[in-house]
Amino acid sequence: MNQLEILRESLGQCDEIILDALLMRNRIVEDIMAYKEANGIPILQPEQEAKQKEWLERRMADRRHKAEVEDVFGSITQNSKRIQARKLFNYNIVLIGFMGAGKSTISEFLKTAFAMDVIEMDQIIAEREGMSISDIFEVYGEQYFRDLETNLLIEMQSRTNVVISCGGGTPMRECNVVEMKKNGRVVLLTAKPETILDRVKDSHDRPLIENNKTVSFIAELMEKRREKYEAAADIVIETDEKDELQICEELIHRLRQMDNK
Ligand SMILES: Nc1ncnc2c1ncn2[C@@H]1O[C@H](COP(=O)(O)OP(=O)(O)OP(=O)(O)O)[C@@H](O)[C@H]1O
Ligand SMILES: O=C(O)C1=C[C@@H](O)[C@@H](O)[C@H](O)C1
Ligand SMILES: [Mg+2]
Known part of the structure; x- marks a missing residue:
């Protein structure tokens, strides 16, 4: 394998990890919803979103590609909300x-x-x-x-x-x-x-x-x-x-x- 092929293979491995993590995350979102319903816990907990934002802010402080990463996480959050809405x-x-x-x-x-x-x-x-x-x-x-x-x-x-x-x-x-x-x-x-x-x-x-x-x-x-x-x-x-x-x-x-x- 030449250098380019090695890099592409590494990129593909990253995508596999992201894909698995996303699928797992979506399942967890649905499980959280089911747990809240089963246990009479409020569905809407806006403070949770604020906590996730603070976490990302902390983790990305002074790092490269902050805006791009935030954009991806913004999209993940929006799609998690859609998954919740469709489940409800x-x-x-x-x-x-x-x-x-x-x-x-x-x-x-x-x-x-x-x-x-x-x-x-x-x-x-x-x-x-x-x-x-x-x-x-x-x-x-x-x-x-x-x-x-x-x-x-x-x-x-x-x-x-x-x-x-x-x-x-x-x-x-x-x-x-x-x-x-x-x-x-x-x-x-x-x-x-x-x-x-x-x-x-x-x-x-x-x-x-x-x-x-x-x-x-x-x-x-x-x-x-x-x-x-x-x-x-x-x-x-x-x-x-x-x-x-x-x-x-x-x-x-x-x-x-x-x-x-
Ligand atoms: N639960 C609430 N508590 C306090 N203020 C509220 C509440 N709901 C709406 N308001 C305020 O009352 C005003 C009218 O609300 P809104 O525009 O949502 O009513 P609407 O039903 O859409 O009215 P319209 O039929 O005229 O479009 C807004 O200024 C809004 O901020
Ligand atoms: O109450 C009504 O009949 C109306 C209310 C507005 O939202 C508008 O749809 C229109 O002015 C008619
Ligand atoms: Mg209105």
């Missing part, structure tokens, strides 16, 4: 609820925790149409917008492990509920009108309540929608006085309970 859910998670209930917030948390793609329905529709939701309503009418919502939900049926953050009115249309349930579990996030007001009072991107930021207006609109929200929901999670971690942990637990029935 083989469907989409559809978040519904009143404005300010926390759909976008919880979507982002699930994205960080499980590397799941997030479909912000309002945002995607606005991007595709090249105009704001208010303009779509004004130019084409509500019916047109609701059809776009229905079509987007149908489009998502070919995906799994996606978090769909619905528009506030999406579950008002019965056929939307039918479509979201075809490949998704529907999670209704609720909060008291006082909580909603507190959360949305300083923002100006919710035209339906922009000029009516009062507890009584929110309570009235919420009551009008309650029946349809509840009819659509597979599970309901109250979010008052809970942080994102608590809400997501409850969400995972309740969905798993539903799947294991």
